[in-house]
Amino acid sequence: FTWSRIRLFDHLAVILIYEELLKNPLCKITNVYESETRKYKPYPLNTLQMTKLVSIYFKISSKECMMLAEKLYNKGYISYPRTETNYFPDSMNLHKIINELRKNDNFGWYANKLCEEHKYQKPRKGKMNDKAHPPIHPVKNMNKSLKVEEKEWKLYEFICKHFLAVCSNDAIGYNTKVTAKIQEEQFFCKGLKIKEKNYLEIYTYEKWNDKIIPSFQVDDEFYPTSLLIEEGITQPPKYLSESNLLTLMDKFSIGTDATMHEHIENIQKRNYVIKNSKSLFIPTNLGIALVQSYKKFKDIGIDLTDPSLRAKMEKDMSLVASGVKQKNEIIRNYIDIMKYIYQEIYNRID
Template sequence: MHLIIAEKHIAAKRIATILAPTKPKQVRVSGMDTYEYNDEDRTVVMGLSGHIVQLDFPKAYNNWQKVESRELIDAEIITTPTHVKIVSALKKLGKEATHVTIATDYDREGELIGVEALEIIRNVNPDVKFDRVFYSAITKKEIDDAFANPASVDFDLADAGHSRQVIDLVWGASLTRYLSISAGRLGKLFLSVGRVQSPTLALIVDKEKERQDFVPKPYWEIYATLKDKSGELFNVQHKTQKFWDKEEAEKVMDIIGDNATVSSVEKAKKKDKPPTPFNTTEFIGAASSIGYSAANAMRIAESLYTNGFISYPRTDNTVYPESIDMRAQIEIFKKGTFKEYAEKLLAKENLVPTRGKKETTDHPPIYPASLAKKSELNDQEWKLYELVVRRFFATFAEEAEWETLKVRFDIEGEEFKANGARLLHAGWRWYYPYNAPQDRLLPALEEGDVLSIKSKEMLDKETQPPGRYGQGRLIKLMEELGLGTKATRHDIISKLYSRAYVHGNPLQPTKTAFAVVEALEKYAPTITKHDMTSKLEEDMDRIAEGKIKEDKVLKESRKMLDNVFAEFEENAENISESLRAGLREDKVIGICQECGSKLMVRRSKRGARFIGCEGYPDCNFSLPLPKSGQVIVTDKTCEEHGINHIKIINAGKRPWELGCPQCNFLEWKRSQEEEKRKQPETPRPENITDVPGIGKVTAKKLEEAGISNVNELEEADAIELSKNTGISVGKIMKWQEAIE
């Protein structure tokens, strides 16, 4: 029996459909769907679910309080199954197999996933023959070619993937444990630290510090509005774009008269080169510019790939290989949505694509592998598919051509200017219209023309701080610095969001991020620099190339980590104090208007969360908070209440922009009162258990808090009562409304 192993179920189904002479049979094995064909020479195709085993430490290391973080550096690492049914199916089919073909994705991760499955099979069938097939798109031609030319399993590449898993586990677990314990942040609020994550977070925090330290400098701009002979109005600017001296600008304003003379007109033509093919970084950047997060763009790209619509989306390559028949690939689109574009390209005698700077041999750049109908995809999938198709077409198109116009004007001896541009030939921009510059048209002007001045204006401006990193820009910087890989960078950014280290896009660090990075940069700077992790990335590349053994790299990485812990232990007390002070600031949301103390996110004795005054018990001002989700304090402040706006982050959900907590609470009260007015009057409850939602158990809890009758419940402070009972403020207020 020939057993073919794909990385995912959907890929297995497509491969079986392509290879089988007739429709393959779907057969359940150990609760997993497999696909069979050829009764005499039986072939079974099964899909995994990515990694089916995981690395972990033995249970003895799980107790954070009893096991020192540093002990994890040299701790034993074990492998445990994550998908028991898949492992069972592999063993069952593996015993019967005479030939195994690994058909997982071709990269470090895919090779490791394939080897993990192969090792499970070899444990039950040591003598089984095995080989490997490589493909970059799940299309008939690619799959047929791949299976007609099987190769060997690349164990060096798998070792490189395995080394990454070991290094990331050991670094992440030990550093996270140490910092979390130092900060007193355990449970769900632990402080996540990692060899790629932490240098990336440091980039974001350092950029924010640049913005905070930035001192704006005032400057002035001078404009005049001119009117040509036809009556058309247009603006011109003084040649000194920024006046740093206000008096100098005012002098120019004083001498501007009624007329302007055209002193020179320069026309020129400018070429606009077509873009290079998409690699992963360029694709994420383009997707980001049309509204996709890095993680969402890669998730959708992965789906498009496994369904056969685009090529493999994890690639560094920006040069199409000669093995792809480009004309045939474009001919796919002679029908359907992109017919007009395909036909125009096919009319060219020579189809010569652009070439980027990076050329690799594992996968081609991202290109459309097959024709998709709009009805086959959802809106998000279609937009990204169209992006890939249009970029592919644009790489074969001719240059765009612009006509540029530089006009200079004399106004009382002062030079003013206006620049225009007009697209003469769209070229590649017709195929790929994203983020295209607009025409800047000027009226027909000739040297010596005299135009009247309709108005003049001096604008007060100031220099702006450097911009924050958008996701696309950050991923490009990570690539330049050797942080992560094309397959992991978007996941690192997702982790920063999920751990509430950043919010928004462009990425803005939270106070927690500041606390962690500042403590690390001051007392253990090694972990915040890209040099160390980029060195490890280079070493993993050398493992993949067979130039160095995995054991040597793992040993060196443990030595590096040991040096980091030496820094930690030398500064243990300072790190703890720095983290705790920084994290305390993370809870401050403003100043109490009643007493001037700090307003902070707090918890009652029973665990209920609220915003309370640091001046308690002298000041009882408080505001309710949602029961779940992480509270992110933003830098936006409510003008009325002087309180920072907050966001609530829940895993797997869009952030809730709660805004000013006091405004939100007052609005909620108004809506409740409005709702109450709409309700028919009901008799006032006599006993506390007559209030809807209060039973004997709850009544006893209220009694323990000093509330034994309806009147006491009605007059109670809902927030204070919530603190003492753990019952939500909203629920208490509903009971009070039912009494009124």
């Protein structure tokens, strides 16, 4: 059981409450809640999501992930790997792809299950569509017995399993929440029982485990085996992982699905950051000095460390691609902005 207040920052108050509870620690169950819950299957795979997940699951950088994906595409095993789209058009024959994967030695059993046991479910529909390419999906079966690089196989297997998960049912479980009180203090505990694993049978990269708790009834009473105070301290934010960085780049419109991995590679090549043994990005003295230097020029009216200028540029280029704005107009506008920035900084060099 966990204290409903979770934490207090007044140490003396916690000690006083704790000592009062110890005088009579009889615990009484006040409510038992049970409800069905679902763990939703993933959306169809686009480039950003692929590079993020591959960096988490396999510690493969986004740059290397795209190189491997290009190899698989050129060999005809997967669809075009540069896409923002995360939903399949209704006209696409997904059953044909599942049938192709039935030949696979490693996960063909699950493709068979989708076909023969009528477990197939339509994929979820995301909101992204680049109007050029569908989500990343397998095109042709490849068995591990073929002589293929380990990382290349891992990426292919991931893309196939992701696709099969997308065509499956959500996982289903039952949540239990029990509330209790000792004197006037409220406590709770939570349990989970998995009823149907469904897509998690094949998508073993995600975990959703049973958390078994004892069976309780309202008004049950018992004495806890222990009553403890746990002391903790707030932690500073951690350095960014590649997945975190890609998420923030997407949020602030830094780069596109086709260029994000190149930006990450470039800041490492230029020694602005290094990647440590835990695959976290650590800013170097050079990188920190660069940002601090740019911040000294804030009085020119443009913060060069802020991503908004680049984000606006990316957005305007998208508007050119969709025919809303003219290419020459955009080029002139940003040349004028960059000239102004260059001249203002040049004038301040001493």
